[in-house]
Amino acid sequence: MxxxxxxxxxxxxxxxxxxxxxxxxxxxxxxxxxxxxxxxxxxxxxxxxxxxxxxxxxxxxxxxxxxxxxxxxxxxxxxxxxxxxxxxxxxxxxxxxxxxxxxxxxxxxxxxxxxxxxMIQHFMAEKLALRTALDAGRLGRVLMVHDYRSTDYRPGSRPDWFFDKAVSGGGAFINIGAHCLDRSLWLGGAPAARITATVLNRFGSPVETDGTMELLLENGVQLRITIASDCPNNIDEMLVVGELGTATVDPRRGTFMEIDGERTVLHTTSPHDIQNAFTAQLADFKAAVGGAAPAVSLAHASHVVELVLAAYAAAETGTAVELAPVPVP
The missing domain is CATH 3.40.50.720 (NAD(P)-binding Rossmann-like Domain)
Structure with missing residues (x-):
């Protein structure tokens, strides 16, 4: 090919x-x-x-x-x-x-x-390690997910098109937030039923630079996403709370699980993780061309866009947006 x-x-x-x-x-x-x-x-x-x-x-x-x-x-x-x-x-x-x-x-x-x-998050080794543990029931039922990520949306910090809403569709939410929504829905195990959001436009930016989203998934999982710009340290961490324990995921460190005071390392970050993820994503694409089902469905990818747009609406009105149930493929 x-x-x-x-x-x-x-x-x-x-x-x-x-x-x-x-x-x-x-x-x-x-x-x-x-x-x-x-x-x-x-x-x-x-x-x-x-x-x-x-x-x-x-x-x-x-x-x-x-x-x-x-x-x-x-x-x-x-x-x-x-x-x-x-x-x-x-x-x-x-x-x-x-x-x-x-x-x-x-x-x-x-x-x-x-x-x-x-949707590269589905191929990152540290996320896959947690997904495997969740599928094996090691944390029990997922109850809550907190996704916390930093970025930089100061004008001049990235190409100009990121700050042109007609081209980008928005700011930190549609760019960084799309990653957070993707991986949090995936690990949370269901589409979203409701969303509220707040945004900030700092630095004189014409698009949002910071914000929070709070979601209730169809399976009852509570999800919170926080995106902050220009932080003293880079942040890219997920916390998953389950019935039996908790887990943290950070691409710079790895994946760690704690159950009743006992800590387990599920994945240790490697310098090759990012390239391996992009290679795996291309292999998945090639397999899809050959007739296999891709790892990420078009319905999921569209739901992420739906949620970004709903977050903008919720932030503008100050009220929750209720989502229609996502059909099961």
Whole structure:
């Protein structure tokens, strides 16, 4: 399978390395508006360089693409790929509206191509270690999840498009919050039934820089997500409280469980964890193209977008938003 990458941003190199690591997959082309950025990712693998994704698709040099671009651009690129019979792995969030997400899904289904949404948290070793422990019943029933993450949304701290709501769809919630919602719903074990939220716009930012979300999942699990900008130390930690004990997950340290005063190490962080996750995600995508069910369903990816939008509505009105039950696939 010949892979193309559209958007030579921060994780493009991880996708490129992943393609080289997987038998039957090769990096064929990289596209970015900046030719030098595309070339930096492409050259180690001898891949072609493009500055127009339409030309890359029309050239017939790829069988599948990774779309790694600003959020609101996903729709037009997915539709173009589908029109050329090219399979798609689109980075989260899948879109900035549910209508766009449905349009993308329908277009790929009609064209007979596979669309998978890149939700990298499902492939991170420290999250998988906890998921395995939960599936084995080691913590009993999950009761509560707290997801606490820092970021930096000071203007100038990241590319300008992140601060343009028409392009990004919002600020810290749709970017960092999408990761938190994804992994917290996954570990919490159910879709959300209700959400409340608050946001802060600091530093003169036109999009939210900080905020909290509180959710009740359909299975009764209580979930709280906190995102804070410009912290003294980087924070990326989940706390899961179960009937029998607790667990913490931190990609910089690992996964730890405590039951009745006894601490167990479930995973110790390795320098290879992030690359391994991106490689595993690409392998999952390749398997989906071959007919397997992907690790992350399109329904889950769309529910994450639904919750981000509901959080914005809840923050604006100061009232809870009730969610319709998510159909079981």
């Amino acid at each position: 010949r892979l193309g990458i559209i958007g030579a941003g921060a994780v493009a190199g991880l996708h490129a390395q992943g393609a080289d690591d997987i038998a039957g997959l090769s990096l064929a082309a990289v596209c970015d508006l900046k030719a030098d950025a595309a070339a930096k990712v492409a050259e180690p693998w001898g891949a072609a360089v493009y500055t127009d994704y339409r030309q890359m698709l029309a050239a017939g040099v790829v069988d599948a693409v990774v779309i790694n671009t600003p959020h609101s651009l996903h729709k037009e690129m997915v539709l173009a790929a589908a029109a050329h019979g090219v399979h798609v792995l689109v980075e989260k969030p899948v879109a900035t509206t549910l209508e766009d997400a449905r349009t993308m899904e329908d277009a790929c289904a009609a064209a007979g191509v596979v669309m998978v949404v890149g």
